[in-house]
Amino acid sequence: MSMALVGDVGGTNARFALWQSGELAAVEVFACADFASPEAAISAYLERQHVTISQLCLACAGPVQDGQVRLTNNHWHVAADSLRDTLKLQRAELINDFTAMALGMTRVTEDELLSVAEGQALAGQMRLVMGPGTGLGVAGLLPLPDGRWQVISGEGGHVNLPATSEREARVLAYLQSQQDYVNAETILSGGGLLRLYQACCAIDQRDCLLDSPAQVTAAALAGDDYADAVLEMWCCWLGRVMGNAAVTLGSRGGVYIAGGVVPRFAERFLVSGFHQAFCGKGSMSDYLTQMPIALVQAEWPGLLGAGVWLDQLS
Structure with missing residues (x-):
C-alpha cells in the first residue's frame, strides 16, 4: 500500500500519523481551534512531514452519515468528498472513532x-x-x-x-x-x-x-x-x-x-x-x-x- 495518512479527530484535538506497511510513524497532535478546516490541518501536517499521500482515513468523534461528520464542540465539518478533492487523493475514508478503537485492538x-x-x-x-x-x-x-x-x-x-x-x-x-x-x-x-x-x-x-x-x-x-x-x-x-x-x-x-x-x-x-x-x-x-x-x-x-x-x- 502507498503512503497514507490516518487521523483521530475529537472535539479539541486532531491526531495525525503516517501509515505504511502496517506501521504508524510521525504522530503529531494539532489543536482543532488553530485551523479553519480539517483540510487546512492535514495540509499543515503534510508540509511538516515533507510527504505526499494517496489516501487517508479519519476516525471522528461522531456519527458518520453520507460520508460526513459534524463534530460536537468543534467548528469543523468533515466531508470525505471535500478531503479527497482538496487534497487530491485517491481515497478518503471517514469512520466513527470507536470503530477505529475496536479495530486498533487487532494491532496492540x-x-x-x-x-x-x-x-x-x-x-x-x-x-x-x-x-x-x-x-x-x-x-x-x-x-x-x-x-x-x-x-x-x-x-x-x-x-x-x-x-x-x-x-x-x-x-x-x-x-x-x-x-x-x-x-x-x-x-x-x-x-x-x-x-x-x-x-x-x-x-x-x-x-x-x-x-x-x-x-x-x-x-x-x-x-x-x-x-x-x-x-x-x-x-x-x-x-x-x-x-x-x-x-x-x-x-x-x-x-x-x-x-x-x-x-x-x-x-x-x-x-x-x-x-x-x-x-x-x-x-x-x-x-x-x-x-x-x-x-x-x-x-x-x-x-x-x-x-x-x-x-x-x-
Missing part, C-alpha cells in the same frame, strides 16, 4: 495490555471492546474467515444503568430525580465519576468537597475513604455493565477495556470489585469467568484502527 501488542482477568480466548469468536472516556463506547469485534475484522458497532453506552444493591438503587433514584433518563455513560465516563461522587454526597447529606473527576481519583488514591468508596462503586458498575454486554455478544474471544479513564487508576482498578461484578450473572457466572479481560494501555489505538480500516480496503 502484549506489552500494551494489562491483564485484568485470566481466561481462555477462543479463536474465531466475538471480542468485546468497551471504552470509558468522554462517553462510553461499546463495540463487538469479529474475526472473519479471510483474516479481516468486522466491527459490530452500536450505542451500547446508552443502555439503562442497572442497580443491584440498595446503595446503587438510592444513587440511581437520585440521578433519576435530576434527569429524565439515566444511561450507563451517565456514570461510566470521565465526567460520570464526578456525577457519582455528587450523587453519593447528596444521598449521604455530605458537602461536596471535590469538584472534578481528577480530584475524586486523586483523593481516592491518596487514602480518602469516602472518595475510594465512590471509585469502588464506579469500578463495580463498570463490571456489571461490561458483563451484560459480554453475555449479549457472547464475547468468548476476549474483552478489552479501552478509553482514557481506567488507566489513570490501573493499580486500584485491579484490586477493585470489577471482576466479581463482571462475572456476577447467576447461572452464567462460570461462562463469564472463562473470558480473558485486558486493560488497553496503547498510546494510539484509534490511529492504528484507522490504518487497519485502510488495509482491509486494499
